[in-house]
Amino acid sequence: MEQAIVNGLYLGSQYALIALGLTLIFALMNVLNFAHGQLYVLGGFITYVVYGQLGLPFVLALVATAVTLALVGAAIEKFLFRPVIRRSVREESTMLLAAAIAFFLDAVILLLFGEKQRGVPKIMDGLLNWDFRIVMPYDRILIGVLSIFIIVGFILYMQYSKPGRAMRALAQDRVAAQLMGVRVDRYSMIGFALGAMLAGVVGGLLVTITGVNSGIGGPISIKAFMMVMIGGAGVISGAIAGGFILGMMESVGLFYLSSYGDITYLIIFASLMVFLAIRPQGLMGKPWG
Amino acid sequence: MSNKFPLLRKAATVVALSLGLTGLASAQNPVLKIGFVGVTSGPAAAWGISNQRSMETRAAWINETGGFEIDGKKYDIEIVSFDDQKDPKRAIAGMEKMAQEGINYVVGPNVDDGAAAVRPVAEKNGIMYFPYAFPKSLYTAPASNAVLGMVANYQSGPAIYKYLMEEKGVKKVAFIAANESDPLSQRDGGVAAAKALGLEVVADKDTYQNDTRDFVPVLTPVLRARPDLLVLSGVAPGNAPLLIRAARELGYTGLISTETAQDAQVLQEGAGELANGFISVGGASTPEIRTAAMEEFIDRYTKMFGEYNDESNTKVYALEYILETIKANPASMADVEEFKKTMDTFEAKNIYMKGDATLKYVGSTSFGQKRQVSVPMVVNEYMDGEFRTLFIAEVD
Known part of the structure; x- marks a missing residue:
């Protein structure tokens, strides 16, 4: 049981970080970014090239990944989403655009980085082994701790920085924020860049553990949507809670139900359906949006 | 064509040349x-x-x-x-x-x-x-x-298990497969072959979603049965290094095999030396x-x-x-x-x-x-970035 809980906490910290960027973009722009998983993959590949191929320090690779993804995110918002949002009030327009970006990035990533699974050298050797009751390699512990630090850093940034406050104001009431002098275009772009950066950074962190391949963007997006739906779309604390809940459900389910075949996800999806029927806004979302 | 459109003329020339060459x-x-x-x-x-x-x-x-x-x-x-x-x-x-x-x-x-x-x-x-x-x-x-x-898994599987029984003393075997039709049918074939050879199958129901990225939770219950051989049925090349790495990091020291073809570079990048000893099947795959x-x-x-x-x-x-x-x-x-x-x-x-x-x-x-x-049917063992031939067999 101890191992299942530790596995769940580790998975949860990864998942929460993945979901944060998605929920931030939704909160600011009411956009369901179907390309979130592809941004994660792109981040993984940039870290792979800088750290795995060029042999530069891992920290530098993570910084390069963060900067690149922030620029990619800013460009996507400025040149793609902003004109569409300006010209169309229909939500389907941004959904279609997001889906198109996902397909486009899938194709570009496959073209640039090939079809193979890629991996990088371990960033830390060694293993925590508590009498085989809890076994956890040090690099996973490090990545888990780093994920939690990034989550805390993100919360503090949103809480106390000027851009963070502006983005929260936008998320609460876009029109009121605009009337109070918040520059909507500027902070939407910063928010999208931040969301893309978070996706890229978690891709960069996890390439050291799980590697990366060009086809995993879609499944990552689906999981991220699940977490956001559990926690409540557009709510930061909800995304974090959703990530940890999904991670724990997966870990405990696989531990206790594995002998019955692959029913863990069946139960997770069934529970999600029942939960959403009772509370469609998620744990921390508001029913009115 | 007038000189007003030099670019168009150039393009037309290129097209005409291309068509001619084709x-x-x-x-x-x-x-x-x-x-x-x-x-x-x-x-x-x-x-x-x-x-x-x-x-x-x-x-x-x-x-x-x-x-x-x-x-x-x-x-x-x-x-x-x-x-x-x-x-x-x-x-x-x-x-x-x-x-x-x-x-x-x-x-x-x-x-x-x-x-x-x-x-x-x-x-x-x-x-x-x-x-x-x-x-x-x-x-x-x-x-x-x-x-x-x-070569199908129901052809290569028995040959591999028999070899590992005789050469490595394998007695207990565990199977894990992605929850998709190909890997599941390969797992079922492998389980039947292992039982027919007299091996004790200690896990045959454990599955994972094909898009799983972290296999530690998936493998934790499987490895508690302490198998001598872990078979990754129908494993995709992208998942093989992740499964191997997770198994080794959980302290598993037994053998790991699959009946599908793999890529040495993918194993090297994804699992490094943890993949040493991993057994798979290839074609004309080894230098010798x-x-x-x-x-x-x-x-x-x-x-x-x-x-x-x-x-x-x-x-x-x-x-x-x-x-x-x-x-x-x-x-x-x-x-x-x-x-x-x-x-x-x-x-x-x-x-x-x-x-x-x-x-x-x-x-x-x-x-x-x-x-x-x-x-x-070249049965390989991965070792330090390349495959080495364990044995070669034929299907009739």
């Missing part, structure tokens, strides 16, 4: 089209891309050296590809496209449900196809148009059994596509079989019934493998008819 090329040799229907995008892209690139590499090589001679006439080989996205509906559309183009020979699909879905289209349109899928019904009478393009022709194929593939994929050690063969069989009976170029007649007696030199290895159709034991290409 015409010249096609005037040299008639073209023989061979199809490929398989998955070249999405999470399973690696399977189909290695297929498609193997065919394109071999076709370019043949065309560069003057074409493939059939009945005294040289043909340029053209590969017509269709990405089925691992979707049976698209696989059917792909096979219909091949029929519309008048193509009689198709390599693929890569997975069970796709291969089963295209069967009616292939049979109706008289297309021979070479799937990488294991259901016996595709190759057993009354089916007759499908030819298995590799490769011919110079295989080395040249690898070299050409690498130059064309940037890097080689070890899965192509097996996938290089399907096109070779199609062309050599047509060569043996030129009437089969337009009539697949002639192709089927030739299959029973066909034999040609295997240019990729040292020794007296031959290309021939097999499968009588498994399917009751010769509906499988004879690919060398």
Whole structure:
């Protein structure tokens, strides 16, 4: 049981970080970014090239990944989403655009980085082994701790920085924020860049553990949507809670139900359906949006 | 054309030259089209891309050296590809496209449900196809148009388990598979083979979603049964290093094997030395059994596509079989019934493998008819970035 809980906490910290960027973009722009998983993959590949191929320090690779993804995110918002949002009030327009970006990035990533699974050298050797009751390699512990630090850093940034406050104001009431002098275009772009950066950074962190391949963007997006739906779309604390809940459900389910075949996800999806029927806004979302 | 449009004129010249050159090329040799229907995008892209690139590499090589001679006439080989996205509906559309183009020979699909879905289209349109899928019904009478393009797990599994029982003292075995039709059917076949050999199967129900990225939670309960051998049934090359790494990091020290082809570089990058000792199956995969022709194929593939994929050690063969069989009976170029007649007696030199290895159709034991290409069943052990041959066997 101890191992299942530790596995769940580790998975949860990864998942929460993945979901944060998605929920931030939704909160600011009411956009369901179907390309979130592809941004994660792109981040993984940039870290792979800088750290795995060029042999530069891992920290530098993570910084390069963060900067690149922030620029990619800013460009996507400025040149793609902003004109569409300006010209169309229909939500389907941004959904279609997001889906198109996902397909486009899938194709570009496959073209640039090939079809193979890629991996990088371990960033830390060694293993925590508590009498085989809890076994956890040090690099996973490090990545888990780093994920939690990034989550805390993100919360503090949103809480106390000027851009963070502006983005929260936008998320609460876009029109009121605009009337109070918040520059909507500027902070939407910063928010999208931040969301893309978070996706890229978690891709960069996890390439050291799980590697990366060009086809995993879609499944990552689906999981991220699940977490956001559990926690409540557009709510930061909800995304974090959703990530940890999904991670724990997966870990405990696989531990206790594995002998019955692959029913863990069946139960997770069934529970999600029942939960959403009772509370469609998620744990921390508001029913009115 | 006036000088007002120099760019347009230049473009027209380029187009005209291109058309002329194309015409010249096609005037040299008639073209023989061979199809490929398989998955070249999405999470399973690696399977189909290695297929498609193997065919394109071999076709370019043949065309560069003057074409493939059939009945005294040289043909340029053209590969017509269709990405089925691992979707049976698209696989059917792909096979219909091949029929519309008048193509009689198709390599693929890569997975069970796709291969089963295209069967009616292939049979109706008289297309021979070479799937990488294991259901016996595709190759057993009354089916007759499908030819298995590799060694099936129910053929390689027993050989591997027997070897490991005798050489490594394996007694307890655990199976884990992705929750998809191919891996699950391979797992069931493997479990039956292991039980038939007298092995104790300590886990045979554990599965994972194919998009799983972290396998520690999946493997934790499996490894508590302390197996001597962990079989990764039908594992995708992208998942193999993740599973191996997770198992080793959980303290598992036993053997790990699979019956599918893997890629040494992917194992190296994904699991490093933790993958040492991992057992898999390949074609002409190890340096000690490769011919110079295989080395040249690898070299050409690498130059064309940037890097080689070890899965192509097996996938290089399907096109070779199609062309050599047509060569043996030129009437089969337009009539697949002639192709089927030739299959029973066909034999040609295997240019990729040292020794007296031959290309021939097999499968009588498994399917009751010769509906499988004879690919060398090379059982490999991964060690420090490359595969080493453990043993070589043949399917009859």
